[in-house]
Amino acid sequence: MSTSSRRSFLQASSVAALSSAIPADLFAQAGNSSPVKTSAWERGALRHLLPTVSDTRMLIKASFNGPLHAEPRLRVGDMTVTGRMTDTRG
Numbered sequence: 001m002s003t004s005s006r007r008s009f010l011q012a013s014s015v016a017a018l019s020s021a022i023p024a025d026l027f028a029q030a031g032n033s034s035p036v037k038t039s040a041w042e043r044g045a046l047r048h049l050l051p052t053v054s055d056t057r058m059l060i061k062a063s064f065n066g067p068l069h070a071e072p073r074l075r076v077g078d079m080t081v082t083g084r085m086t087d088t089r090g
Contacts, residue, residue, distance in 0.1 A: 006055075014053040061086070 045068065050061040062072060062083065072083040 010053065010055060014051075 045064045045066065046062060047065050048061075048063045050063075052059040052061070060074065064072070071085075074081045074083065
C-alpha cells in the first residue's frame with residue numbers, strides 16, 4: 001500500500017470514527033437563540049474545534065470567542081491535557 005493510499009485510508013477512517021462518536025445535535029446549526037444544553041457538554045467560550053489525526057498522534061486546535069485568562073484544559077475520562085497558545089494574539 002502506498003503512502004498516499006495509507007494517508008487517505010487513515011483520514012477517511014478517522015473522520016468516520018470521529019463522526020460516529022459525536023452526538024448528532026452537535027452537528028446541527030442553531031435555528032433559534034436558545035442553545036441546546038446537555039450535562040455532558042458545556043461549550044463555554046469555545047468557537048471551533050479542528051481535529052487532525054496522523055498515525056502517531058492526535059492534534060486538536062481550538063479557537064475561542066476571546067483571549068483566555070489561563071491555558072485551556074481538555075478532559076477525557078480520567079485524563080486531562082493542558083493546551084498551549086499557538087497564535088500571537090491570545
